[in-house]
Amino acid sequence: MSQAQEQAPLYIKMHDSDNVAIVANDGGLPAGTAFPCGLTLTGQVPQGHKIALTDMQAGDVIRRYNVVIGYAIEDVQRGQWLHEGLIRMPDARTLSDLPKASRTPASLPPLDGYTFMGFRNPDGSVGTRNILAITTTVQCVSGVVEFAVQRIKTELLPAYPNVDDVIGLEHTYGCGVAIDAPGAEIPIRTIRNLAKNPNFGGEVMVVSLGCEKLQPAKLFPAGSIPLRAQEEVPVVCLQDAAHTGFDSMIHSIMTQAKAHLERLNSRQREVCPASELIVGVQCGGSDAFSGVTANPAVGFATDLLVRAGASVMFSEVTEVRDGIDQLTSRAVTPEVADAMIREMQWYDDYLKRGGADRSANTTPGNKKGGLSNIVEKAMGSIVKSGSSPISGVLSPGEKLQQRGLIYAATPASDFICGTLQLAAGMNLHIFTTGRGTPYGLAPVPVIKVATREDLARRWHDLMDVNAGKIATGKATIEELGWELFHLMLEVASGKKTWAEHWKLQNALVLFNPAPIT
DSSP: OOOHHHHHHEEEEOOOOOOOEOOOTTOOOOOOOBBSSOOOOOOOOTOOOOOOOOBBBBTTTETTTEEEEEEESBBBBBBBOGGGGGGGOOOOOOSSSSSOOSSSSOOOOOOOOOEEEEOOOOTTTTSSSOOOEEEEEEGHHHHHHHHHHHHHIIGGGOTTTTOOOOEOOOOOOSSSSSTTTTHHHHHHHHHHHHHTGGTTTTOOOOESSSSSOOOHHHHHHSSSOOOOOOOOOOEEETTTTTSSSHHHHHHHHHHHHHHHHHHHHHHOEEEGGGGGGGGEEOOOOTTTTTTHHHHHHHHHHHHHHHHHTTEEEEGGGGTTTGGGHHHHHSSHHHHHHHHHHHHHHHHHHHHHHHHGGGGGOOHHHHHTOOOOSSHHHHHGGGGGGGGSEEEEEEOOOOOOOOOOOEOOOOOHHEEEHHHHHHHTTEEEEEESSHHHHHHHBTBBBBEOOOOOHHHHHHHHHHHHOOGGGGGGTTTHHHHHHHHHHHHHHHHHHTOOHHHHHHHHOOOOOOOSOOOOO
């Protein structure tokens, strides 16, 4: 007998008004399974997939989260598996006549007294790690920088025990691009603001080729980086006449790196209030449990962080687009609501130019995990934002300048979203997953939250938090939210996540909507 058959059959209904629910049992349930309420499955239903709680006729509304996620394409029987082939997705909501700051939640009581051990930076920001990051102006230098970073780690880093790591901020931009075209400002300011991430201690080091379009002076114009009064941005240019071969280039990079390492090594962790955290929340490899377990727990922790005075960024345009009315109504002012609408419209236009729309978001893995379309996925994704008022909006590549709950507009791509949140100033990352992903980022610790107990068991040395306990009744959303909040303080203080333990690091990916020449 399978584990699924040994367990009592269980489905999860999100709202009293819903006419569908999802199967909770590992492995799904076979045809003929009877639930205590009297519902009987007419066929086999995989875990996380929807079952009809009522008979439906073609054209009837399908409701989950008390939201219309689609319409029945044909007649459906009570107890039938309601898979994506039976559901027609609704049209996108218009961006006109949206509620603006109409249901702004009251601020929750302050949460005082919570601290972590962080690195205080010269500009007042706080890092959760102490890392030397080497900025690159163009992909052409990436191989040289990668070689130099390995030499620095092997030959120099052991002498600087207070420095956690040395990394190259490598990317595929910088030349062969329309450097002044509309949209080019996004990747350029992203690279600039990546260099200013609080985990890099205010140390900016650049490696340039020399002939690229993205010249160091364009990347870092005067006043764009708060440096010591006597310094310009340090640049190692590989085409300089002083370099007489590969070894000469590596020597120059290592010499420059040593000066930065000496300053970084003088820093010590100190007690910092939780208000200094800048947390990015994101989901990847989502499934039908994302909006049931992991994302609600993250949403609860988001509210705790906001109460503690911290900053939390939620993102992914196509994964909030279908709930935009929920967001604009929570804005602190109509101007903040207008900024969210502006970002939605910009992205609608961007997708249209490419002959796509929001429906392109969902992946085969999302669908295998029970998510029929982007509307259903968005309803589960949006709950990461918790219930606090939305106090600000960032365009792609912009740097965060305020505290509270912030909507940082980014594509939904895991890697682009993570890169843009890093540029915004994120010093701690929360990543929820239902299908599973070994995602990690070198510049910042990533806490991964599993939506299902089966995933947490199988990937026991990749997932940091098991939110699947919520689905099986072993824990509440509140309990998991507090667990995650305390873990964030521990990780911010230096505790390693599994991604850090294994040194799992995805490449940075810039968002470049401008033409490539």
